[in-house]
Amino acid sequence: MRHLDTATTAQVGVDRVSLADREELGWLFRGQPIDDYGIDAQVEIVEAGEVVPRLLALQIKSGASFFSEPSPDGGWWFRPNAEHVRYWTNHVLPVVVLLVNPETKRCHWRVITPESLERSSRGGWKVRIPEDQVIDESARIPWRKLAEGDQSVARMRELRLAAPWMRLLESGCQLVVDDSTGTPVRTRS
Structure with a gap:
C-alpha cells in the first residue's frame, strides 16, 4: 500500500x-x-x-x-x-x-x-x-x-445551538433538562 x-x-x-x-x-x-x-x-x-x-x-x-x-x-x-x-x-x-x-x-x-x-x-x-x-x-x-x-454574535450562537430544541418544542414534544448534564432530553411527542 x-x-x-x-x-x-x-x-x-x-x-x-x-x-x-x-x-x-x-x-x-x-x-x-x-x-x-x-x-x-x-x-x-x-x-x-x-x-x-x-x-x-x-x-x-x-x-x-x-x-x-x-x-x-x-x-x-x-x-x-x-x-x-x-x-x-x-x-x-x-x-x-x-x-x-x-x-x-x-x-x-x-x-x-x-x-x-x-x-x-x-x-x-x-x-x-x-x-x-x-x-x-x-x-x-x-x-x-x-x-x-460581541453580544449579538454570542446571542446568535446560542440561538443556533437551541434551534433544534425549539423545533421539537414547536412540534409538541416535551423536554426536560437532565440535571447532571444540563442537556435537554426529549420525553414524549
Missing part, C-alpha cells in the same frame, strides 16, 4: 499549529481525530491557569501549494470552495483559517467573516491570509476577542 505525502503534509500542519498554540498561547488544542468536514481542530482559551469556556474552530491547510499565489497587499490568497464557505459562515463557533508554511514553519491565520471573504473574478471565493498574522503572542488578544464575540 502506498503512503500518501499529502496525508503527511496535512498532519504536519495540524501538529505545527498544535505546537504553536501550546508554546505561544498556552491554550488547549483539540485536533479532530476522525474525518473532518471543514474544521480540523478547536482551541479553548486558558488564562492564568484557568480554562475559559470559549472556543475557536480551526481549518488548517499545510503545504507549499498554499503559498503559490501572493497577494499584492502582503500574504497569500486562499481559495476555499463554496461548500466550505457555507459551512464556515454557518458554524456556531468563530472560524480561523490557517496556512502552515513548510519552509518557515510559521502558521499564518485569518478569521473567516463576510468581510474577509471576497468574490473572485470567476465567481468563486478567496480570502487574503496576511503574512504578518501568525500564531505567536500577537494572536492572543484578537483570538480572545473573537472567541468572546
Whole structure:
C-alpha cells in the first residue's frame, strides 16, 4: 500500500499549529481525530491557569501549494470552495483559517467573516491570509476577542445551538433538562 505525502503534509500542519498554540498561547488544542468536514481542530482559551469556556474552530491547510499565489497587499490568497464557505459562515463557533508554511514553519491565520471573504473574478471565493498574522503572542488578544464575540454574535450562537430544541418544542414534544448534564432530553411527542 502506498503512503500518501499529502496525508503527511496535512498532519504536519495540524501538529505545527498544535505546537504553536501550546508554546505561544498556552491554550488547549483539540485536533479532530476522525474525518473532518471543514474544521480540523478547536482551541479553548486558558488564562492564568484557568480554562475559559470559549472556543475557536480551526481549518488548517499545510503545504507549499498554499503559498503559490501572493497577494499584492502582503500574504497569500486562499481559495476555499463554496461548500466550505457555507459551512464556515454557518458554524456556531468563530472560524480561523490557517496556512502552515513548510519552509518557515510559521502558521499564518485569518478569521473567516463576510468581510474577509471576497468574490473572485470567476465567481468563486478567496480570502487574503496576511503574512504578518501568525500564531505567536500577537494572536492572543484578537483570538480572545473573537472567541468572546460581541453580544449579538454570542446571542446568535446560542440561538443556533437551541434551534433544534425549539423545533421539537414547536412540534409538541416535551423536554426536560437532565440535571447532571444540563442537556435537554426529549420525553414524549
